[in-house]
Amino acid sequence: MKSKFSEGEFQDFQNAYESKIPQSIRLNPKKNIQKFSELPTIPWNENGKLLSENQMFITDPLWHSGAYYVQESSSMILREIFHQIFTESKPKRALDLCAAPGGKSTLLQSLLYENSVLIANEVIKPRAQILKENHIRLGISENLIITQNDPKQFTELDEFFDYIQVDAPCSGEGMFRKDDIAMREWSEANCQLCAERSKRILADILPTLAKDGYLAYSTCTFNPKENEELVNWACEEFDLSSIQFDFPENWGIEEVELNGVFGYYFYPHKVQGEGLFVSVMKKNSGFGLLNLPDSKKGKSIQIPDLVESENIKEENGMIIWETNELKTVKNYISKKLNIVYSGIDLGELKGKDFIPAQALANFHQKLHHFPEVELDEKSALEFLRGNDPDLDLEKKGIYLLTYENLGLGFVKFIGNRSNNYYPKPWRIKNY
Numbered sequence: 244m245k246s247k248f249s250e251g252e253f254q255d256f257q258n259a260y261e262s263k264i265p266q267s268i269r270l271n272p273k274k275n276i277q278k279f280s281e282l283p284t285i286p287w288n289e290n291g292k293l294l295s296e297n298q299m300f301i302t303d304p305l306w307h308s309g310a311y312y313v314q315e316s317s318s319m320i321l322r323e324i325f326h327q328i329f330t331e332s333k334p335k336r337a338l339d340l341c342a343a344p345g346g347k348s349t350l351l352q353s354l355l356y357e358n359s360v361l362i363a364n365e366v367i368k369p370r371a372q373i374l375k376e377n378h379i380r381l382g383i384s385e386n387l388i389i390t391q392n393d394p395k396q397f398t399e400l401d402e403f404f405d406y407i408q409v410d411a412p413c414s415g416e417g418m419f420r421k422d423d424i425a426m427r428e429w430s431e432a433n434c435q436l437c438a439e440r441s442k443r444i445l446a447d448i449l450p451t452l453a454k455d456g457y458l459a460y461s462t463c464t465f466n467p468k469e470n471e472e473l474v475n476w477a478c479e480e481f482d483l484s485s486i487q488f489d490f491p492e493n494w495g496i497e498e499v500e501l502n503g504v505f506g507y508y509f510y511p512h513k514v515q516g517e518g519l520f521v522s523v524m525k526k527n528s529g530f531g532l533l534n535l536p537d538s539k540k541g542k543s544i545q546i547p548d549l550v551e552s553e554n555i556k557e558e559n560g561m562i563i564w565e566t567n568e569l570k571t572v573k574n575y576i577s578k579k580l581n582i583v584y585s586g587i588d589l590g591e592l593k594g595k596d597f598i599p600a601q602a603l604a605n606f607h608q609k610l611h612h613f614p615e616v617e618l619d620e621k622s623a624l625e626f627l628r629g630n631d632p633d634l635d636l637e638k639k640g641i642y643l644l645t646y647e648n649l650g651l652g653f654v655k656f657i658g659n660r661s662n663n664y665y666p667k668p669w670r671i672k673n674y
């Protein structure tokens with residue numbers, strides 16, 4: 244770092260590690276809340292808010308309703324990048340290759356238009372489950388497929404995506420302030436291993452990028468070998484050009500250039516956030532985005548508790564919401580990739596009864612006809628702990644519980660008490 248900065252700036256950089264870690268959240272544009280509206284907005288993301296003091300989110304019902312996602316502010320730059328590269332058209336098929344726990348993929352999902360399909364992938368199985376949970380909580384899983392695959396398993400998907408995000412596993416130098424493990428695990432040998440791994444990841448995934456498509460590569464480290472040097476290698480090896488961005492100077496983002504390759508550094512002494520590197524490449528050659536034949540519209544099913552829609556289907560006893568665009572992509576990839584989740588899981592039929600799934604509660608549109616009960620904070624927390632929120636109801640049946648008019652989850656009122664349908668692993672005591 245000393246070789247990157249002047250002596251004075253190095254001191255500022257070092258001092259930043261003694262300062263308070265700025266905490267930030269990204270509001271979900273599909274769920275309107277007043278809380279946090281007075282807080283300062285992050286310059287590069289209108290939905291990003293900087294918190295004045297650290298908070299416990301797990302005991303905030305709004306967090307459970309998916310009204311916001313706790314995300315490090317530097318990462319939110321992807322919104323600005325996306326808007327600068329997609330000025331006319333938006334991507335049809337996007338991939339977030341290293342997606343868990345989901346900060347950048349939930350952000351990307353909120354930027355895509357409704358007919359785009361996003362594949363959010365995570366190679367590590369338990370992390371793929373966390374990714375799924377976070378997407379369901381934010382309620383934006385309409386055109387999303389979650390997969391759990393190693394990058395090399397994507398190689399059959401030639402020119403399949405017109406936008407790819409690779410938020411690579413890295414040596415984590417930009418996280419030292421926040422993450423002790425990153426600091427303890429750091430070694431020169433590990434930096435070298437990370438650089439080699441990122442090289443393999445890019446080599447595996449770049450053939451899946453279509454001509455004229457973009458790949459946004461990011462790390463949370465300052466090591467040039469994992470950053471601009473690697474992007475430089477990729478541009479030469481795969482006929483890509485590097486994209487230069489226009490960020491206002493007062494944002495504090497630092498541009499580096501290496502042989503015509505541009506990269507952007509977020510340093511903790513210059514931005515209110517943690518360390519990050521990002522660089523975007525555009526593919527110059529190839530045949531263009533692979534055309535997929537439209538899949539036949541599957542048979543839809545009518546469930547009295549749900550709105551009528553041709554997107555409601557039955558699959559292996561589960562009732563799902565599946566658009567035609569999603570089905571087309573799912574059919575094509577299903578033999579090549581391990582699909583963990585796709586579309587929206589609405590619930591299941593048990594005999595004549597429809598039992599709603601959690602995703603139906605968190606989805607931003609009302610796709611069901613269950614009556615709603617608005618809770619105060621105390622009863623919302625009771626419900627979120629898995630207890631009976633003690634509702635004052637007369638008619639037996641399934642109810643959607645809301646907090647500030649946002650869906651939290653379902654209960655079944657059986658007369659003297661209610662059965663709580665909030666998923667066990669999501670309940671507050673389990674965190």
Ligand SMILES: C[S@@+](CC[C@H](N)C(=O)[O-])C[C@H]1O[C@@H](n2cnc3c(N)ncnc32)[C@H](O)[C@@H]1O
Binds near residue numbers: 365444
């Ligand atoms: C920096 S994190 C991603 C953070 C995520 N993009 C977000 O915004 O929440 C990198 C991810 O890459 C995954 N990973 C680890 N080794 C990998 C590999 N060889 N190929 C692809 N992904 C890998 C990790 O499990 C981790 O979830």
